[in-house]
Amino acid sequence: MTVTQIRKQDKIAVAKWSELEDRAPTYALVADVDLVVLRYDDEVSVLYGRCLHRGALMADARVEGDNLICGVHGWDYRYDTGVSSYNNAEVLQKFRSWVDHDADAVLVDQAEIRTWAEQSPQPYDRDAYLGLYADVHGTPVEPFTQHIQELARNGLLITPTFGPRVRLAKVFTDLPLIPDKPIEFGVWDFCMICEKCAKKCPSQSIMYGKPTVKLHNISNREGLLRWPVNAETCLAFWAANGTDCSNCIRTCPFNKPTGRLHDSVRWGIKNLPFLNPLFLWGDDLLGYGKRGKADKFWKDTEC
Ligand code: SF4
Ligand code: SF4
Ligand code: FES
Numbered sequence: 001m002t003v004t005q006i007r008k009q010d011k012i013a014v015a016k017w018s019e020l021e022d023r024a025p026t027y028a029l030v031a032d033v034d035l036v037v038l039r040y041d042d043e044v045s046v047l048y049g050r051c052l053h054r055g056a057l058m059a060d061a062r063v064e065g066d067n068l069i070c071g072v073h074g075w076d077y078r079y080d081t082g083v084s085s086y087n088n089a090e091v092l093q094k095f096r097s098w099v100d101h102d103a104d105a106v107l108v109d110q111a112e113i114r115t116w117a118e119q120s121p122q123p124y125d126r127d128a129y130l131g132l133y134a135d136v137h138g139t140p141v142e143p144f145t146q147h148i149q150e151l152a153r154n155g156l157l158i159t160p161t162f163g164p165r166v167r168l169a170k171v172f173t174d175l176p177l178i179p180d181k182p183i184e185f186g187v188w189d190f191c192m193i194c195e196k197c198a199k200k201c202p203s204q205s206i207m208y209g210k211p212t213v214k215l216h217n218i219s220n221r222e223g224l225l226r227w228p229v230n231a232e233t234c235l236a237f238w239a240a241n242g243t244d245c246s247n248c249i250r251t252c253p254f255n256k257p258t259g260r261l262h263d264s265v266r267w268g269i270k271n272l273p274f275l276n277p278l279f280l281w282g283d284d285l286l287g288y289g290k291r292g293k294a295d296k297f298w299k300d301t302e303c
Contacts (some may be wrong), residue, residue: 009112011098011103014046020106023079025068027059031114032122035095035133036061037106038079044106044255048093048116049076054126058092060223066093071222081143093120112140133213133224151187154197154206154248155229158187163254164284167175186269186276187254189229194280196289197248204239206248207228251289 014028020039027049028035034049036058049058051070058077061068067076067085077084082092093116100109123136156164160183164190171186198206207227213220221230229248238244249255258263265279 010110011107012110014097014101015102015106017044017099017101017106019101020044023063025059025061025063027057028108030108030110031117032118033113033126034059034090034122035108036068036095036111038063039106039171040079042099043080044097044099045079045082046095046097046108047077047079048095048295050092050128052084052092053092056223057132114224120138131225151226152197152252152254153191153195153227154252155227155231156249158252160185161258163250163256164252165255181290184270185266186271186273188251189273190269190276193276194253196253196283200247200251200289201234202241202247203230203233203247209230253283253288256288 012030013028014035015037017039020037023038023040026037026039028037028046034057035047038045038046038047046270047058047068050056051058051061051072053070053075056070056072058068058070060071062071063069063079064076066078066080068079069076075084075090076086077090077092084090092129095108095113095116098216099105100107108277124132124134126132128134152164154164157166157168158164159166192210195208198204198208206229211225211227212222213225214228216230217229217232220228234245256265265282267276269279
């Protein structure tokens with residue numbers, strides 16, 4: 001007899017039956033396990049709510065035919081069983097569920113889900129950066145993608161040495177490589193108070209305020225807590241301008257060269273984030289991020 005069988009049922013509601021739209025995936029959380037609840041006609045299915053590929057939330061998935069399709073890379077699972085039609089070995093755990101019409105509730109057995117979670121510990125830290133939306137998986141060919149975390153307000157990856165002036169590329173190699181450790185150096189906290197890129201964006205494509213999971217349009221990836229950039233208004237500005245722009249890169253305070261002052265500020269941003277308003281004030285005071293004079297620019301760049 002398994003542990004699950006000898007534990008008493010502990011029923012808990014995960015949705016209001018009358019509010020469940022037909023074949024519209026709905027999110028629920030029980031015993032720290034993300035679930036997807038799906039009503040189909042007069043039946044209901046409650047499955048583990050994370051795609052087995054890279055952990056995207058299945059509550060953000062869509063229904064096509066008999067399948068629940070992950071919105072990120074299209075993995076499919078039968079919504080009535082959790083079994084993938086494409087590869088039957090991939091199965092979203094299905095939990096028992098009941099519809100209590102008197103209580104207008106969909107119920108699950110919390111004890112069953114808790115037992116399952118003990119055997120399948122969940123890696124999501126809901127209080128950390130990206131929290132519910134973090135990619136904690138990686139893949140054999142991209143084992144470290146989950147470590148690319150310091151996405152900035154301007155939608156770019158910021159690095160300690162080059163600030164936002166980097167472009168990512170993949171190199172496939174079988175050379176032996178030494179993996180280094182993930183780092184955090186305060187970008188997220190600094191972007192929370194600095195809005196220089198947003199203020200200097202001529203097309204106002206960069207968000208002010210707090211990060212969000214709301215999207216501007218189809219050009220934003222779903223399911224990420226971030227400052228989504230409106231890439232469509234950005235590119236429209238480029239087209240109207242006749243060239244590119246990059247104000248959001250140029251104005252970013254993380255662009256500084258090495259040197260005693262800038263290195264100390266970088267250290268402060270990483271270790272003393274409560275001083276960030278002071279660092280930002282200093283950046284403005286010293287005139288960083290201001291538009292330069294065109295004449296001076298051309299004179300300085302003359303060969
Ligand atoms: S490239 Fe220019 S228009 Fe586009 S987001 Fe950056 S600042 Fe705005
Ligand atoms: S300009 Fe400020 S808000 Fe924008 S990316 Fe750089 S640090 Fe973040
Ligand atoms: S298909 Fe779901 S995360 Fe890739």
